[in-house]
Amino acid sequence: MARHAATPHDSAAPPHEKEKVLVALSGGVDSSVAALLLKRAGHDVVAAYMKNWVNEDGTIGHCPWEEDIRDARAVADHLGIEFRVVNLMHDYRRLVVDYLLESYQRGLTPNPDVMCNREIKFGAFLRYAEAEGFSAVATGHYARKLTTPALPQHAATRHAPASAQNRAAATACRLIEGADKNKDQSYFLALLTGAQLAKARFPIGHLTKPELRSLAAEAGLPTAQKKDSQGICFIGQIKMADFLRTYVPDAPGPIIRASDGLPLGQHRGLHYFTLGQRRGIGIPSNTDNKAYVVVGKRAADRALLVAFDDPSAPGLWTSEAHIHSLSFITTPITEATGLEARVRYRDPRIPIHFTPSKHSDGGAHIRFETPQRALAAGQIIALYRGEALLGGGVFGGTDLFK
Numbered sequence: 057m058a059r060h061a062a063t064p065h066d067s068a069a070p071p072h073e074k075e076k077v078l079v080a081l082s083g084g085v086d087s088s089v090a091a092l093l094l095k096r097a098g099h100d101v102v103a104a105y106m107k108n109w110v111n112e113d114g115t116i117g118h119c120p121w122e123e124d125i126r127d128a129r130a131v132a133d134h135l136g137i138e139f140r141v142v143n144l145m146h147d148y149r150r151l152v153v154d155y156l157l158e159s160y161q162r163g164l165t166p167n168p169d170v171m172c173n174r175e176i177k178f179g180a181f182l183r184y185a186e187a188e189g190f191s192a193v194a195t196g197h198y199a200r201k202l203t204t205p206a207l208p209q210h211a212a213t214r215h216a217p218a219s220a221q222n223r224a225a226a227t228a229c230r231l232i233e234g235a236d237k238n239k240d241q242s243y244f245l246a247l248l249t250g251a252q253l254a255k256a257r258f259p260i261g262h263l264t265k266p267e268l269r270s271l272a273a274e275a276g277l278p279t280a281q282k283k284d285s286q287g288i289c290f291i292g293q294i295k296m297a298d299f300l301r302t303y304v305p306d307a308p309g310p311i312i313r314a315s316d317g318l319p320l321g322q323h324r325g326l327h328y329f330t331l332g333q334r335r336g337i338g339i340p341s342n343t344d345n346k347a348y349v350v351v352g353k354r355a356a357d358r359a360l361l362v363a364f365d366d367p368s369a370p371g372l373w374t375s376e377a378h379i380h381s382l383s384f385i386t387t388p389i390t391e392a393t394g395l396e397a398r399v400r401y402r403d404p405r406i407p408i409h410f411t412p413s414k415h416s417d418g419g420a421h422i423r424f425e426t427p428q429r430a431l432a433a434g435q436i437i438a439l440y441r442g443e444a445l446l447g448g449g450v451f452g453g454t455d456l457f458k
C-alpha cells in the first residue's frame with residue numbers, strides 16, 4: 057500500500073519539510089502506525105510513553121502500564137527510533153484524576169479523556185517536548201489537521217477574547233474529523249486551543265482502522281494484532297463505580313419519585329449516578345414495560361430523583377442549555393449563529409442555535425432543534441461546522457450543589 061507511505065497529508069508541516077517530532081507512543085496500534093508514518097516521511101522522530109497512573113495506592117484501577125511500556129519500546133526498537141518514558145503522574149493526578157473525583161463529588165459528570173488531551177497530552181507532555189527541542193507532538197488520534205486558512209466566520213469580530221497566539225494559530229490550521237467515521241476522535245479534542253493544535257500532528261487521521269491494521273501488519277509492527285484499548289487508561293478494566301468507591305466516601309440519601317415526591321429507597325451516594333442512568337438504581341418499577349431512570353439530584357437532602365423513562369420524564373429531556381468554559385480552536389464565535397454540536401463521543405452531530413452570552417462569563421446559550429435526552433451538567437459539548445471542529449464547552453452550571 058504505497059499510498060500510505062507518503063508524508064501524512066494532515067501533518068502541519070509542508071510535505072518534505074523535516075521536523076523534530078515527539079510521538080506519544082501508548083503501546084497500542086494507532087500510535088505505533090503514527091510513529092511508522094512519521095518515520096517513513098523522513099521526520100526526526102523520538103517516541104515517548106507517558107507514565108500517568110500506575111495504581112499508586114495499590115488499591116484499584118488496573119492499568120497495564122508495564123505491558124504497554126514493553127510494547128511501546130518494542131515498536132520503537134522495530135522502527136529504530138529513540139524511546140523514552142516521561143513521568144507525568146503528578147500532573148495527571150492533579151489535572152485529570154482530581155478533576156474527575158471533584159466533579160463527581162459536586163454532582164457533575166466529568167470527561168477525563170477530554171481533560172487529558174488538553175492538560176496532559178497537549179499540556180504537560182507538549183511542554184516537555186518543547187523544552188526538549190521538539191517542534192511538535194504527534195498522537196494516534198483519529199482526527200485530521202488542515203493547514204489551509206480557517207473557515208471564514210462571519211460571526212467573528214475583532215472583539216474576540218483570543219490571545220494573539222491563538223489568533224495566529226487559528227488562521228493557520230483547522231481540526232477536521234477523522235476520515236474513519238466509526239473511529240473519529242475529534243470530540244475528545246474539543247477543548248484544545250489553537251496554539252495547542254498548531255503543535256499537534258495526527259499522522260493517522262486520514263486512515264480507516266482496517267487500512268491502519270494492514271499497514272501495521274505489512275510493516276511487521278509488534279502491536280499489529282493488539283486489541284484496541286477500552287475506556288480511559290487509568291481505570292482500565294474496572295468499573296467507574298469501583299474506582300469511585302475507593303476514592304469518594306459513600307454519602308447515602310433517599311431515592312425520590314420526582315412526579316409525586318414518594319420515597320422509594322436509599323442510595324449510597326449521588327456520585328454513583330448520572331442523569332439518564334437506568335442501571336444500578338435498584339428500585340423495581342412494578343409497572344409493566346416501565347423502568348426508573350435518574351432525572352435529577354437534590355443537594356439539600358442528597359436526594360436522587362427518578363421517574364419512568366419516557367418522553368414526559370421531568371428533567372430528562374433538554375431543548376436549551378447554558379454552556380460555560382467555552383474554548384475555541386478557531387476564531388471565537390461572538391454572535392448568534394447556527395452550528396452543529398456533538399454531545400457525546402459516539403453521537404452524531406446535531407444542529408443547534410448558538411448564542412454567546414451577553415455577560416462576560418465566557419459562556420453561551422444553546423438551543424437544540426430536537427430535544428436531547430440526558431444532558432448532564434459537566435458533560436462536554438463539541439462545536440462543529442460540518443466536519444470542522446470549532447471548539448467546545450461544558451454543559452450546565454459549574455457547581456450543581458451551589
Ligand SMILES: Nc1ncnc2c1ncn2[C@@H]1O[C@H](COP(=O)(O)OP(=O)(O)OP(=O)(O)O)[C@@H](O)[C@H]1O
Binds near residue numbers: 104195
Ligand atoms: N500512556 C500513553 N503514553 C503515550 N501516549 C499515549 C498514552 N496514552 C495515550 N497516548 C496517545 O494518545 C492517543 C490517543 O489515546 P487513546 O487512549 O484514545 O488511544 P487509542 O485510540 O487506543 O490509540 P493507541 O492504539 O495508540 O493506544 C494515542 O494514540 C497515543 O498517541
